[in-house]
Amino acid sequence: MTGSRPSPTKSSADGCGALVYAVALAAVIASFADDARTEEQLRPYTVVEDAIPQSLTGAKGDVERGRNIVVNRQVGLCLLCHSGPFPEEKFQGTLAPDLKGTGAPAFQGKPVLTAEQIEDVVAYLATLRNE
Numbered sequence: 001m002t003g004s005r006p007s008p009t010k011s012s013a014d015g016c017g018a019l020v021y022a023v024a025l026a027a028v029i030a031s032f033a034d035d036a037r038t039e040e041q042l043r044p045y046t047v048v049e050d051a052i053p054q055s056l057t058g059a060k061g062d063v064e065r066g067r068n069i070v071v072n073r074q075v076g077l078c079l080l081c082h083s084g085p086f087p088e089e090k091f092q093g094t095l096a097p098d099l100k101g102t103g104a105p106a107f108q109g110k111p112v113l114t115a116e117q118i119e120d121v122v123a124y125l126a127t128l129r130n131e
Contacts, residue, residue: 070099 043056069076071086078084083092084099101107113121 045052045056046054070078070084071089073079078099079086079089079092081093081096082099083094086092
């Protein structure tokens, strides 16, 4: 990103940690979309360096449910900004990178935002209120 500070390189685990932060950021954004679901939203977690190594639910994620969250404009909100391999979905976003290929090794260790930038964005989003 132009004008952003590079993040220090520690190991290939840093990229995975940044991906975890990005997913957490997406979860925070999605939680703002529906305040009625706050009872179940936040579960205890532990951050180790820049990663959340343990599952938040104790179960492995479900691919099909995950896809449904990504394409659902009332839950995940992903397609407001991203496009991807979802031919049935019209009107996909163009503001953020295409999601096609994001599971590829070429993206490992290459986060879009640094951990510090993600924390800053989350801190800012937390200040936004319905006033």
